[in-house]
Amino acid sequence: xxxxxxxxxxxxxxxxxxxxxxxxxxxxxxxxxxxxxxxxxxxxxxxxxxxxxxxxxxxxxxxxxxxxxxxxxxxxxxxxxxxxxxxxxxxxxxxxxxxxxxxxxxxxxxxxxxxxxxxxxxxxxxxxxxxxxxxxxxxxxxxxxxxxxxxxxxxxxxxxxxxxxxxxxxxxxxxxxxxxxxxxxxxxxxxxxxxxxxxxxxxxxxxxxxxx
Amino acid sequence: xxxxxxxxxxxxxxxxxxxxxxxxxxxxxxxxxxxxxxxxxxxxxxxxxxxxxxxxxxxxxxxxxxxxxxxxxxxxxxxxxxxxxxxxxxxxxxxxxxxxxxxxxxxxxxxxxxxxxxxxxxxxxxxxxxxxxxxxxxxxxxxxxxxxxxxxxxxxxxxxxxxxxxxxxxxxxxxxxxxxxxxxxxxxxxxxxxxxxxxxxxxxxxxxxxxx
Amino acid sequence: xxxxxxxxxxxxxxxxxxxxxxxxxxxxxxxxxxxxxxxxxxxxxxxxxxxxxxxxxxxxxxxxxxxxxxxxxxxxxxxxxxxxxxxxxxxxxxxxxxxxxxxxxxxxxxxxxxxxxxxxxxxxxxxxxxxxxxxxxxxxxxxxxxxxxxxxxxxxxxxxxxxxxxxxxxxxxxxxxxxxxxxxxxxxxxxxxxxxxxxxxxxxxxxxxxxx
Amino acid sequence: xxxxxxxxxxxxxxxxxxxxxxxxxxxxxxxxxxxxxxxxxxxxxxxxxxxxxxxxxxxxxxxxxxxxxxxxxxxxxxxxxxxxxxxxxxxxxxxxxxxxxxxxxxxxxxxxxxxxxxxxxxxxxxxxxxxxxxxxxxxxxxxxxxxxxxxxxxxxxxxxxxxxxxxxxxxxxxxxxxxxxxxxxxxxxxxxxxxxxxxxxxxxxxxxxxxx
DNA sequence: GATGAATGAGCATTCATTCAT
DNA sequence: CATGAATGAATGCTCATTCAT
Numbered sequence: 025x026x027x028x029x030x031x032x033x034x035x036x037x038x039x040x041x042x043x044x045x046x047x048x049x050x051x052x053x054x055x056x057x058x059x060x061x062x063x064x065x066x067x068x069x070x071x072x073x074x075x076x077x078x079x080x081x082x083x084x085x086x087x088x089x090x091x092x093x094x095x096x097x098x099x100x101x102x103x104x105x106x107x108x109x110x111x112x113x114x115x116x117x118x119x120x121x122x123x124x125x126x127x128x129x130x131x132x133x134x135x136x137x138x139x140x141x142x143x144x145x146x147x148x149x150x151x152x153x154x155x156x157x158x159x160x161x162x163x164x165x166x167x168x169x170x171x172x173x174x175x176x177x178x179x180x181x182x183x184x185x186x187x188x189x190x191x192x193x194x195x196x197x198x199x200x201x202x203x204x205x206x207x208x209x210x211x212x213x214x215x216x217x218x219x220x221x222x223x224x225x226x227x228x229x230x231x232x233x234x235x236x
Numbered sequence: 237x238x239x240x241x242x243x244x245x246x247x248x249x250x251x252x253x254x255x256x257x258x259x260x261x262x263x264x265x266x267x268x269x270x271x272x273x274x275x276x277x278x279x280x281x282x283x284x285x286x287x288x289x290x291x292x293x294x295x296x297x298x299x300x301x302x303x304x305x306x307x308x309x310x311x312x313x314x315x316x317x318x319x320x321x322x323x324x325x326x327x328x329x330x331x332x333x334x335x336x337x338x339x340x341x342x343x344x345x346x347x348x349x350x351x352x353x354x355x356x357x358x359x360x361x362x363x364x365x366x367x368x369x370x371x372x373x374x375x376x377x378x379x380x381x382x383x384x385x386x387x388x389x390x391x392x393x394x395x396x397x398x399x400x401x402x403x404x405x406x407x408x409x410x411x412x413x414x415x416x417x418x419x420x421x422x423x424x425x426x427x428x429x430x431x432x433x434x435x436x437x438x439x440x441x442x443x444x445x446x447x448x
Numbered sequence: 449x450x451x452x453x454x455x456x457x458x459x460x461x462x463x464x465x466x467x468x469x470x471x472x473x474x475x476x477x478x479x480x481x482x483x484x485x486x487x488x489x490x491x492x493x494x495x496x497x498x499x500x501x502x503x504x505x506x507x508x509x510x511x512x513x514x515x516x517x518x519x520x521x522x523x524x525x526x527x528x529x530x531x532x533x534x535x536x537x538x539x540x541x542x543x544x545x546x547x548x549x550x551x552x553x554x555x556x557x558x559x560x561x562x563x564x565x566x567x568x569x570x571x572x573x574x575x576x577x578x579x580x581x582x583x584x585x586x587x588x589x590x591x592x593x594x595x596x597x598x599x600x601x602x603x604x605x606x607x608x609x610x611x612x613x614x615x616x617x618x619x620x621x622x623x624x625x626x627x628x629x630x631x632x633x634x635x636x637x638x639x640x641x642x643x644x645x646x647x648x649x650x651x652x653x654x655x656x657x658x659x660x
Numbered sequence: 661x662x663x664x665x666x667x668x669x670x671x672x673x674x675x676x677x678x679x680x681x682x683x684x685x686x687x688x689x690x691x692x693x694x695x696x697x698x699x700x701x702x703x704x705x706x707x708x709x710x711x712x713x714x715x716x717x718x719x720x721x722x723x724x725x726x727x728x729x730x731x732x733x734x735x736x737x738x739x740x741x742x743x744x745x746x747x748x749x750x751x752x753x754x755x756x757x758x759x760x761x762x763x764x765x766x767x768x769x770x771x772x773x774x775x776x777x778x779x780x781x782x783x784x785x786x787x788x789x790x791x792x793x794x795x796x797x798x799x800x801x802x803x804x805x806x807x808x809x810x811x812x813x814x815x816x817x818x819x820x821x822x823x824x825x826x827x828x829x830x831x832x833x834x835x836x837x838x839x840x841x842x843x844x845x846x847x848x849x850x851x852x853x854x855x856x857x858x859x860x861x862x863x864x865x866x867x868x869x870x871x872x
Numbered sequence: 873g874a875t876g877a878a879t880g881a882g883c884a885t886t887c888a889t890t891c892a893t
Numbered sequence: 894c895a896t897g898a899a900t901g902a903a904t905g906c907t908c909a910t911t912c913a914t
Contacts, residue, residue: 038894056268060888071889072895077894106303134882151413180405180414185428186399193392199365202392216397219268219439220428228443232435249878272905281880287906289877460702462898480692484884493901501898519882576836605845606827609852611823617816625787626816633817640821640856650869651855655864674873680905696909706875713873717909 035087036179039077042067043091046084052169054137055085060186085134089150092131097157099124104161110168110217112231117161118190118214125194131197136191158183175223185220189213247299251289253302255257255277258296265343266349267297275279294358297346302363304343316373323382323430323442329373330402330426337406338433345410348403370395396443397432401425457552458510461622462540463501464564466491467515470508475554478561506570509558513574516555521581528585534592535642535654541585542614546630549618555624560615584608599647608642671723675713678703682720685745687766690773691721718782721770725786728767733793733832735760740797747854748865753797754850756828758842761830769834772827794819812857822858825849 035043040157042230045067049058060081064071078084103120107113125132162182176187190213219227247255257279261270271294276283283448290296315332319325337344351376372396389397408414431439459467471569473482483507484620488495502508507566531537549556586606600610614637620626643651669681681703685694696717700707714720739756743749761768798818804810813821826849832838855863 054268056266059886060323061886070897073893073894075889076425079889103308124911144382158240159381177424178416178421179417180408181401182423186400188404189396190400192396192400192403196385196392196396204390209390212389212393213396215433218354219402219431225433228440230445231440248877271903273903277888284879284908285877288879291906293905404909451831460898467891474825477691480690480698483882485882495902496887496900497898500900505884526886601848602845603778603839604832605825605848608825608828608832608849612828613817613820613856614824615828616820616824620816620820628816630812636813636817640779640852643854643855644862645824652864656860695907697907707877708875708911709873711910 031204036077038069038073039087042074042077043084043088044195047088047130047134050088055081055134066196082143085161087147088117088131088147092128092135093150093157094152095128095156096124096131096135099163100163101157101164109163110173110222110226114186114218114221115210115214116167117144117186118217119207119210119221120192121187122194122210122213123180125200126205126207129198132194136195146232172223173226174221177221189216198216247357250281250285251299252441254281254286254289255296257281259300259342259346262297262300263345265348269294279416294355298358300343300346304340304347305362305365305369307340308336308343308347309366309373313369313373313376313394316376321436322385322438324382325376326398327397327422327426331419331422331427333399333402334406334422335426337410338417338419341410346447348407348410349398355396362364384435386433391407394433398429401428462493462497462499462512466498466501467512469493469513471554471558472638474509474512475557477582479505492636506567508572509615510573511557516559517551517574517577517581519554520548520559521578521585525581525585525588528588534589534597534646534650537588537592538642538645539634539638541610542641543612543631543634545614546618546634548626549622550629550631552563553622556618559620560619582636593602596647597650598645606645610641613640667788672710672713674705675723678705678713679720679724680712680747681705682764683770686721686724687769691717691770693707702782708821718779722782722785724767724770728764728771729786729789729793731764732760732767732771733790733797737793737797737800740800746801746809746858746862749800749804750822750854750857751850753822753845754853755846757823758830758846759828761834762841762843765834768830772831773835809862810857813857818857825852 028228042063046058046063048066049062052058053062058081060071063069063074063084067074068111078087100117100122104113104114106219119127144218165174165182190206193202193206193209193213197204197206222230254275258270260278261274264270265274270293272283272286275281275286279286280391284298290299311332312329315328316325318329343369377386379392381388390420402418405418405421405425408420409416430442434442466487469483470487477486482505482599484498487498487508498508503509506610507640523544524541527540528537531540548643589598589606593600601618614630617626617630617633617637617646621628621630642654646654673705678699682694682699684702688694689698694695694717696710699705699720700710705712709718714723726790735756736753738747739752743752764822800862801810805812829838829842829845829849833840833842854866
């Protein structure tokens with residue numbers, strides 16, 4: 025129903041070819057600047073065929089989003105859910121985030137360039153889907169809030185504190201403005217997230233002690 | 237020389253009118269989707285006049301960038317440079333960042349939606365200009381690195397750790413996905429930045445002590 | 449490969465319609481002044497269709513050129529090659545030239561208004577193609593040079609001496625500055641060409657003798 | 661009154677500068693493609709100034725035409741009128757023609773690219789002026805027609821036979837398609853014109869005699 | 873006379889989308 | 894399902910010309 029719902033039938037080979045071509049083009053020039061003809065050339069499919077399968081340029085973007093977004097969040101949630109301690113969970117979360125981006129740079133570029141989204145319904149659908157995923161993730165953290173391990177904050181701050189630095193670094197890297205493999209920075213990023221979210225008490229207890 | 241260099245002559249009233257109209261349109265629909273005709277209608281100038289002054293749609297964007305980017309960084313640097321202690325400087329930095337964004341939401345939306353930038357030279361010019369500003373800011377922090385107050389990290393991480401959470405929150409707010417006034421979160425954001433960058437020793441000394 | 453190479457596939461009916469319309473317009477106003485919309489109206493095709501088939505306004509001109517130039521030279525060469533004696537060959541050449549122009553005045557107007565050609569590559573391609581055709585024609589004359597029937601001259605002069613007067617008259621006629629059917633002048637024009645090119649000896653032997 | 665009449669007042673220095681710039685531009689790109697702005701840049705005059713002096717783009721062309729056309733024909737007529745014998749007159753005519761073109765290639769390119777002429781009145785004026793000049797020239801030849809030295813032909817043929825080859829060669833040279841200095845070909849061109857126009861009897865008497 | 877900002881009709885070209893074969 | 898010709902609204906940009914200063 026929602027524009028970015030996953031398709032009923034699994035994508036045919038032809039569809040996959042088109043999606044791959046579209047992803048490449050979207051990643052290079054952004055959705056708005058991408059042309060059906062660009063996609064046609066890359067995919068060696070005909071215009072007619074593309075329209076037969078996806079109906080609209082946005083339809084292609086939607087299909088890619090459905091595919092990418094769910095995959096990304098699934099990995100995030102799986103990684104986080106596998107850990108029992110907050111600090112480790114945050115480690116795993118960041119590692120999953122960065123790992124996924126490095127594994128799918130084109131898809132990441134496409135997914136995280138929100139601005140491009142064209143129509144409002146489309147934008148709306150993405151937000152809801154993302155919000156839903158985030159809630160699931162958030163549930164995993166609730167026990168630690170209750171235990172006082174993590175600080176209670178305005179809801180809107182969790183995302184930024186947890187993933188903001190990683191997002192910023194990822195953007196640099198995806199845009200070619202940072203060279204080093206971001207996986208090398210996972211420890212720092214998760215460390216920052218941990219310090220930002222841990223309660224003062226937990227944090228004090230965790231910090232390496234200076235010799236007296 | 238560079239595509240986003242500030243103009244030789246100060247902008248005339250007409251030019252300011254056009255720029256204001258363009259900013260509104262760009263902020264609403266993004267550069268790519270914005271139409272010269274949109275700008276014409278909003279500015280009540282003729283197409284010819286617009287082209288007479290800016291030469292290209294991108295020329296308008298460039299003029300806005302030159303104006304906005306310098307203003308933003310000037311405020312950041314001024315605020316930071318006024319503080320003597322690292323923790324206070326980071327506070328001031330974040331406050332300036334958020335303050336500027338709240339004061340110029342349209343310009344901010346436009347400035348921070350990097351993806352839109354069209355031509356490579358344009359993109360290139362922005363990067364260099366930004367990098368230059370960042371270096372100036374970075375110089376202000378150097379003493380604290382030397383004193384061991386702040387941690388030494390790979391260069392690429394300073395930006396993300398310092399501004400990543402704030403950027404993420406700003407994006408949410410600018411996109412209408414966060415309602416609360418981001419200025420209310422400055423303390424949290426600067427706190428996070430401080431914890432991320434402070435050396436363990438400094439941090440341990442700063443944390444509120446538990447009663448023994 | 450060259451911009452005016454004949455197309456791989458034979459022109460469809462729609463393409464022919466567009467070309468005919470374009471020729472009419474080009475002939476009337478020249479390439480530069482001709483409007484895609486002029487062509488659209490005359491051909492009853494849509495802008496999109498025109499661009500689908502020819503890609504550019506110049507693309508249409510190129511297609512016309514490829515068609516016209518080859519046709520013109522083929523006729524010239526065929527007519528000349530069919531004659532065994534120099535004088536008759538020159539007669540046939542001029543007759544073919546004038547005949548073709550009278551048969552295709554629009555195409556001729558278009559073909560011989562070289563100045564219009566816009567882009568350099570285009571101009572270049574036309575020159576090469578023309579030069580090639582001229583070489584073929586020139587080969588047919590070689591035996592007569594060897595036999596001393598025709599005079600040896602700087603290469604650049606053959607064209608002007610052979611076709612210069614005819615070209616000039618054609619231009620007048622095509623431009624409406626000469627009324628009489630140019631076919632009536634073929635004998636004079638070929639006579640002039642003959643006198644210009646024949647060696648003195650041959651010419652003396654050919655001239656009508658005065659009574660002693 | 662006519663669009664290409666010579667101006668009442670002699671051109672000021674500023675006007676001359678503009679005309680020179682315009683000629684350069686017209687010669688390079690043709691009248692149609694030339695832009696007022698091109699001329700403005702080359703002449704370092706302002707748009708306003710240009711319009712103040714010439715009123716229209718075509719006004720500039722007209723001024724150049726008036727200047728060039730008269731100069732060209734004056735030279736032709738003077739050279740021809742100075743000769744007493746037909747063959748010498750034709751020699752002188754061709755030499756003047758080629759000489760003028762070599763001396764003013766830009767002006768020649770501009771003058772002889774008739775097709776460019778834009779408005780009908782303009783075209784009309786040029787034709788009349790040219791026809792007038794030609795008539796004057798023709799008068800000079802009349803005695804030789806009466807004496808039977810030159811052949812009587814349809815009026816429209818005199819131009820082509822006399823100047824056709826030279827025009828064709830000039831076009832090649834002006835367009836860079838012929839390298840050799842056309843002045844080297846004057847003898848051949850005038851020879852051709854002479855042979856084309858001389859009566860058979862005269863011609864027979866003139867031809868170098870074969871040894872008996 | 874000179875200047876250059878302003879005007880707006882006009883134009884080539886692009887591109888998503890449709891549909892007959 | 895595939896193909897690609899056809900459509901036409903939309904868009905960035907140009908350019909001759911005007912006119913207030």
